[in-house]
Amino acid sequence: MNNNTHSEFLLVRDLTIPKQYISLVxxxxxxxxxxxSVADLKKIxxxxxxxxxxxKTANVxxxxxxxxxxxxxxxxxPVNIVNVKREVASAENVALxxxxxxxxxxxxxxxxxxxxxxVCGRYxxxxxxxxxxxxxxxxxxxxxxxLKEMVxxxxxxxxxxxxxxxxxxxxxxxxxxxxxxxxxxKYRIAGVSYDEMTPLYILSINVPGVSSARNVGKIRVRILxxxxxxxxxxxxQPNPSGFLIPKTFGESFSLPEIExxxxxxxxxxxxxxxxxxxxxxxxxxxxxxxEAFTLQAIGDEVxxxxxxxxxxxxIAKNFMFQxxxxxxxxIRKKIAEMSxxxxxxxxxxxxxxxYSDAEIIRFVAEAAQINPKKFK
Numbered sequence: 380m381n382n383n384t385h386s387e388f389l390l391v392r393d394l395t396i397p398k399q400y401i402s403l404v405x406x407x408x409x410x411x412x413x414x415x416s417v418a419d420l421k422k423i424x425x426x427x428x429x430x431x432x433x434x435k436t437a438n439v440x441x442x443x444x445x446x447x448x449x450x451x452x453x454x455x456x457p458v459n460i461v462n463v464k465r466e467v468a469s470a471e472n473v474a475l476x477x478x479x480x481x482x483x484x485x486x487x488x489x490x491x492x493x494x495x496x497x498v499c500g501r502y503x504x505x506x507x508x509x510x511x512x513x514x515x516x517x518x519x520x521x522x523x524x525x526l527k528e529m530v531x532x533x534x535x536x537x538x539x540x541x542x543x544x545x546x547x548x549x550x551x552x553x554x555x556x557x558x559x560x561x562x563x564x565k566y567r568i569a570g571v572s573y574d575e576m577t578p579l580y581i582l583s584i585n586v587p588g589v590s591s592a593r594n595v596g597k598i599r600v601r602i603l604x605x606x607x608x609x610x611x612x613x614x615x616q617p618n619p620s621g622f623l624i625p626k627t628f629g630e631s632f633s634l635p636e637i638e639x640x641x642x643x644x645x646x647x648x649x650x651x652x653x654x655x656x657x658x659x660x661x662x663x664x665x666x667x668x669x670e671a672f673t674l675q676a677i678g679d680e681v682x683x684x685x686x687x688x689x690x691x692x693x694i695a696k697n698f699m700f701q702x703x704x705x706x707x708x709x710i711r712k713k714i715a716e717m718s719x720x721x722x723x724x725x726x727x728x729x730x731x732x733x734y735s736d737a738e739i740i741r742f743v744a745e746a747a748q749i750n751p752k753k754f755k
Contacts (some may be wrong), residue, residue: 391415399690402567403441406434409570417449429748431576435700435707436745437693440705526569529588533579544614545579548623552702553647558602565595572699577622578610629705634713634725640705641746642728648699656681660688661695666738696745703746710747719754 387527392408394417400643407415410431411423425446433611491710506527533542551575563576571580586607590600629637649658660681663672674685674692681688714722722743744751 389417391417391420392410400445402443403438405570406438406572407442407566409572421446422450430444433572435748437696439712498676523554526566526589527571529585530580530583533583533587537582541611541614542579545577545582545610547625547627548578548614548619549574549626550576550578550581551621551624551704552698553644553651554620554622556602557652558599558630559606562599562606565599578614582607582610624704626706629709632705632709634722635727637705637713638726638728638743641703641743642732644703645699645732648702651698653695653698653743655691657691657695657698661692661699664688665696665742666734667732668734670734671738700746705746707746707748710743711749714743714747715749722754 390413391404392413392415394404407420411419425439425443428434428442429436537545552560552563563573566576567573572678581603584603584607586600586604589595590597607620613623613645629640632640649662651658660677662668663669663677663680664674665671672680674688677683677692678685678688683691688738719740722740726739729739730743733742741751741755744754
């Protein structure tokens with residue numbers, strides 16, 4: 380069955396997609412808007428996507444895979460749009476695969492694997508489908524935006540001096556508590572990226588309003604309020620602590636000084652409590668003080684598939700890079716025109732962390748959001 384005929388007119392947000400691409404689609408919609416269609420997405424070059432704010436190498440690689448799915452002949456259909464009709468009279472006949480002359484039932488496809496979308500699915504009543512479509516647009520989609528919309532004008536609650544000072548800082552991920560990171564995750568699901576969770580944005584959140592949002596309990600509301608108090612307290616200090624980092628941090632650093640900052644960030648990252656085996660799998664994969672393991676070797680050790688290990692390592696890597704204090708742009712300006720040999724000559728501290736030069740180069744390149752292959 381080929382559903383490509385009208386697929387390019389569909390909006391990306393309406394597609395039913397594999398779980399591992401949900402975060403990517405969220406970024407695409409945030410950058411290019413909610414009316415991004417499949418046809419528009421196909422025109423976006425990976426090189427263009429890689430230049431957008433907050434986009435990392437892993438995002439670009441996943442973007443390329445996602446485009447291959449869209450270009451494939453196994454094109455997907457959104458769960459809330461009827462574009463494959465199979466007329467049947469009853470659920471019993473559906474099980475038998477019998478076609479009947481009735482407009483009551485329609486076929487809805489859904490994704491079955493990471494590599495693409497097959498034609499599996501199920502039959503649903505036309506009336507149920509319309510109700511689901513309405514519920515999806517009026518409830519499910521809006522639930523994801525409710526947190527994003529609950530803000531107040533900062534001018535009504537802060538003086539001009541505090542507002543200007545807050546604009547100069549960003550939040551240090553490594554100084555967030557486990558509960559505070561949960562708050563950040565809630566907002567990421569609602570379409571607010573980590574980079575957008577600035578001190579000023581957090582201060583503008585309407586905490587009483589958030590208390591009525593879906594799946595935000597009293598404890599998280601209290602944590603959010605305490606975070607606001609913490610930010611105000613830090614901004615009133617002559618020199619805020621590590622919780623707030625100047626956006627210009629590292630711009631005047633030499634490469635050895637940037638390396639020292641990265642090393643401190645790595646040490647802080649290794650002290651964070653991550654779920655399951657995330658940290659240990661990441662260390663094995665990146666060559667932490669020992670030769671790097673293959674995905675298969677790690678999978679055999681922890682009884683997971685290669686794909687699952689890859690996903691877990693990427694989750695840990697994203698956590699790690701969220702806490703790096705020097706911005707990717709600053710690091711990129713320092714190393715973009717340097718050769719592999721020149722970089723290694725100036726870097727010595729990271730040799731105590733990584734097993735070989737290859738892992739060092741990969742880490743520094745990814746911190747700068749540059750493809751490591753550039754330095755081979």
